[in-house]
Amino acid sequence: MTPATIVDVARAAGVSKTTASDALRGHGRVSDATREAVLRAASELGYAINRSARSLRTATTGAIGLYIPQVVFRSEHYLSFVYGVVDVAAGFDYDVTVIVAGEEARPNYAPHVDGLVMIDPAEGDAMVERLLAMGLPVVSSERFPSGQQPTGVVWSDHGAYTRVLLDHLAERGAHRPALLASATVSDWSIGIQESYLAWCRDHGVEPAVAVATFGTDASQAQAEAAAILEREPDVDALIGASDGFAAAAAPVVTAAGRVIGEDLLLASCVDNSALRAMHPSVTAIDTKGGEAGAECARLLFRLLSGETERGASIELPLELHVRESTQGRSQG
Missing domain, CATH: 3.40.50.2300 (Response regulator)
Known part of the structure; x- marks a missing residue:
């Protein structure tokens, strides 16, 4: 018998694949009733998260990278963003490797991480180009102004x-x-x-x-x-x-x-x-810095687990x- 998948669980519970995944991991904005429905469906179908298989698929290092501009500590928005990323990563038992922009890109620099989150990538940033060339999944807060685009993006209008x-x-x-x-x-x-x-x-x-x-x-x-x-x-x-x-x-x-x-x-x-x-x-x-950081991290983990396709785009409303x-x- 073919093992149940997250798609099967989501269909049985009447929710999206992302909602089912969040409910099983205890993350995201999922109501108690929805969480119970997902857990019940998973139990009835005999579904279990295969952590070792997921690790093999994603070549897990246990860390994600966060690329930030040098001015981050002068901006409350950026600090809130960092906290949002770290908080979500901790929930997945992941560390966060902070990569700070320098005057020049380090040509041989290759952080040992599963994927990357970038804050407001700017045009002409050589380190952004260097990190993209690594071929890792990349989620950015805001779209790139030109050229190559990230694997996923969380953006606001x-x-x-x-x-x-x-x-x-x-x-x-x-x-x-x-x-x-x-x-x-x-x-x-x-x-x-x-x-x-x-x-x-x-x-x-x-x-x-x-x-x-x-x-x-x-x-x-x-x-x-x-x-x-x-x-x-x-x-x-x-x-x-x-x-x-x-x-x-x-x-x-x-x-x-x-x-x-x-x-x-x-x-x-x-x-x-x-x-x-x-x-x-x-x-x-x-500009919802904390929410933006958390949403970027959640999207990166969904990309790493294969639950979300490349090219994902999430709009974050402002106020x-x-x-x-x-x-x-x-x-x-």
């Missing part, structure tokens, strides 16, 4: 949420929002800038864009914010694209004689605890948190 933010600013009285954009070329940064420019075209607004390098000293973002306010005095809203840009710009706005939340609305495309604690608190898009900095005069 940052462009759509940027438009939601811009519409909110317009509703609160802003007529000419400016964007303090990131110099990094990635799926995330491209989505934000393209959405901003398209919104400006649709609303007959002259774009006002300045660019700063993410992860550098706050003084660069402050200098760019000051320059745009001086150059474009009719700007009445400022969006900081990268984590930290809006917080860096706040004192510059005040020094220019503007009142945040009244004649200058301030917002960020990446939320963090500092923005929530500021006075006034700053409106921001919650706009409206706070005092975009209150507007009409709301005062």
Whole structure:
């Protein structure tokens, strides 16, 4: 008699293969009723997870790699992402080998891991190309901006949420929002800038864009914010694209004689605890760093076990948190 498979269990329980797998391993968002149905089906069919066979299929090393940019420890989003990956890996009894971006790719570097998770891969990153060439399963948070694509991707529609933010600013009285954009070329940064420019075209607004390098000293973002306010005095809203840009710009706005939340609305495309604690608190898009990291890790393990096909794509919804900095005069 042919042994039962995870597909048989899923069919008997009336759930998807992924849900059945999560229920059997105790992972994912599975209700108690669904978990019981899956376990009952597995018992009736005589199904058992064959760990040794799975290890042979995937050449298990007991570790996955996590490739991160050097600026990770300056970003709450990235730190949350790392914790999300580590937490899920621990549930699978796996270690996480952290691979940090360097100035140059190490040509002979080959981490001893089963697969890789990458955070926001940027265009022109030689180490990304080196790691892809290893032929291991790769899951990335956000799509690659060009060239070869990963085995699986967890992505968010940052462009759509940027438009939601811009519409909110317009509703609160802003007529000419400016964007303090990131110099990094990635799926995330491209989505934000393209959405901003398209919104400006649709609303007959002259774009006002300045660019700063993410992860550098706050003084660069402050200098760019000051320059745009001086150059474009009719700007009445400022969006900081990268984590930290809006917080860096706040004192510059005040020094220019503007009142945040009244004649200058301030917002960020990446939320963090500092923005929530500021006075006034700053409106921001919650990029769900921890959830993104956890989802990337779960997808990688499903790819390694053969439960998910190559090319898998999962969209992670985001959320706009409206706070005092975009209150507007009409709301005062």
